[in-house]
Amino acid sequence: MRYPLLAPSFVKPVRMIMALALTMVLGGGLAVATAPASSAAVRSLPTPVGLPVAIEPLAAYVEQVSCQPGYRTGTLALARMLVTTYPNTSYAGAYACGTNGNRSEHYDGRAIDWMNSVRNPVQAAQAAAVIKFLMATDKYGNKFANARRMGIQYVIWNNKIWGSWDGTWSDYHGCAKTPSPALDSSCHRNHMHFSLSWNGAKGRTSFWSKRAFAAADYGPCRTREFNWGGNYTSFNAQRCPSYPKVTAPAGSSAVMKSLVTYSGAGIYPGQAGRPISAVQQALRVPVTGRYDATTVAAVKRFKQAHGMVATSTIGYGTWRTLLAVFKPKA
Template sequence: MTRATLLPTSTRGPVRALGAVSVSLLSIPMGISIASAATLPPPPTKPLPAELDIAPKYQEGYRCLDGNRPGPVAFAELLNAHYGKHVYGVNRRCALEHGEGRALDWMVNANTAAGLELGNAITRWLSNPDSEGRPGAMARRLGINYIIWNRQMWRAYDPGRGWAPYSGSSPHTDHIHISFTWDGAYQQTSWWTGKALLAVRYTGPTTNAGTPVPVTTPVLTASGYPLLKRGDTGKDVMLAQGVLGLAKDGSFGPATETTLKSWQSRNGVAVTGQLDNATWTKMIGLGLVPARNATAVGPLSAYVNTTIRKGSTGPAVSALQKALGGLAVDGNFGPATETKVKAFQSAHGISPTGVVATSTWNALIEATKPAAPHPLAQYADLVLKRGSSGAPVVALQKALKITADGAFGPGTESAVIAYQKSKGINPTGVVASATWKALMGQGSTTPTPPVPPPTPAPAPATPAALSTEFTPYKSTVLQTGSKGTAVRVLQAGLGGIAVDGSFGLATKRAVMALQTRWGLPATGVANIKVWNRLELEVHPLVPYWGTVAKRGSSGDAVVALQKALRLPADGTFGPGTEGAVKMAQQKARLARTGVVGTLTWKAIEKQM
């Protein structure tokens, strides 16, 4: 074993600004070799259950604890046994997940061919889909929350973003950073136990004693906040401690209970010593905590890590009832809901316990998934005519059952005219909305009056401040064989492939992976829909760059802002949101105005 102690630090920045491990402590010693590309062994393997572990939400580190948790150490030793010994470090006091002993820095040099090959092999083994197409399956089996390597970041809690660009203070080119969930940190997942973990079990110790704290599912009150009492832990406890003027350690102990009783007495609330519905409601009414809508129903994917059963209440129950159908959506898990759950579980090969955990949520998500879009839907906004070329023309020709050469010539025009006549569409030979709809089985067969071929209006210019690196190339269609600057921009955005300006097999596969993530036909051709989706992956806040948000604002932009700042997303820009914005502005060396304009949106995006 080659282990190093990480330097202590008092700075705890956002995830995307983790400090680099000290090179003097963690550089690879002379004589320790990295497996070369030619001799790189296949990844570690072992018998594993068919069922997959849960992928919990991001578990941010905020405690200052001593010592290393066993999971990161065991994983580092697994890599060392398999690939040769490398220096690694775990605990760096008060530094996010490092400060809790559940983040691993495993040293490997991305600036050498062998090091890059090894780092890519390990990180892609963890993040790639398994044989059943489940993204990041191995990361879930090891209890990994996120990975940073070679200027890119992959999130197990948001795998749809893929390997996104990372712009923190360290490029992570000399080590792989792996943050573990608490269950991964305590080896509770299937790689270590042989049994899939289907619900979050631990939230971590609150002191240096190192004993993990089992997770309990608190009852959700009508206020939208959980019922909390002595012994409970978490961010909502910290929120209340801030109201009470206590140190925000997230642990509901005797001091919190005593101070809470005094607060309840002063504010005319029943003195229970618990954070109950009446207490939360009073705090909301006084503007001390943000309002939460307990009856709002979110997408089912928001609850995959939530376990509910008879007696549970709140939005997760409402979402369940809506998905099951035939029930009153009242947010109360009663006998009728339990009966429906058991019937659904039996019909889907799940043990009919009446308890809704990850496997049942996933089955509900699959059962309620909307039908896949028609393969031609991505082209429905395009106008094609003689002289057009590319993937849309290929799709058109295939739909017309003629030779698909991608060139809209006289033969294609004749076939279009014949098809338009057969469907009662003005036979112009130009493929616009009505023809696309007919090809997708949506069009009317009633003849329409002749109209001249439509000329698309030029797209409005995008202001420079709202442009991204992708904006100049959105009208460019790229495919196998394409070369040049546009290909380089595409490759840099996709990440994990060589940025050589040549559209080859690796680039095509990366494009297809993106298309699959977003539910687009996996053609491997980069068209405007691919550019737009890639832009959203690299710049998730770009839809709001042109929006100004400040105290008193509300709506979708505020929800997106609050999620980016990891605040309760209630859609109302209040004092808490303003304070978090000012902190983000300070970190980005912007004026601390609390007003979110283009520069602040971009700064917050970099800190995500």
């Protein structure tokens, strides 16, 4: 199992409160800084009334392949519950596709970053309470009960990652050896990252619906010819085939390489991100990273010139034509 890529870095500074903190070890060896003795008063996240005896298995890991940034029902419900319970925190997560790396559940609406710093004793204690809540065994003997009921796929916090694939905490990219505050964002010391399964993101789990969903939803799949898949359209009970990363042919231009990197991504007006930048470079319009009116007009002209219906969306057909046009000549 390879670890998910780093979540986007933040330019917004997190206020640090200088104070001594104790450390404690939570489920599977996660070391976090906690508040002094008063931390016992830290609230826990609320447990819904009427949860069924039935419970979901640990979520299957499903990598992001589509470009649909935003907050899905379950993702937003988790974010709001965190900041409602802990009003001294905030959340983020609707990042433009390709913001930092080619894969992140932020890009398809299945991830949030809870802005909470390990260097702030109060916030560190809150993080400890959230982890305890997620990882606790419930009264029915179910390990990781709330994580399962929410469809948590993985959590990254304070140099560690917990994954549903094995239910353990592991070192995150060597972060324990890099204590510098300058790396607090990439090592997730100033925010806790949550990625959800498709069921969890859609709010289709027992924590939100009071009904356990045993069947995994594997979301949209990508095809062999593209690096990104289309948009989420309906429940998919079949695990997606695994294909090698598509690379640009030898002799490709920078534009062709960029197109291949984001090939297949579904794009529609109002979106933003690097897939749009790649198309803008190809069509020689200002590279803003936003699918604005100028870019829509250029896409329509391109489609018309190549015998396609001049719609504003970019799907597999448009990508095939773009790649054919910019493919290096033999």
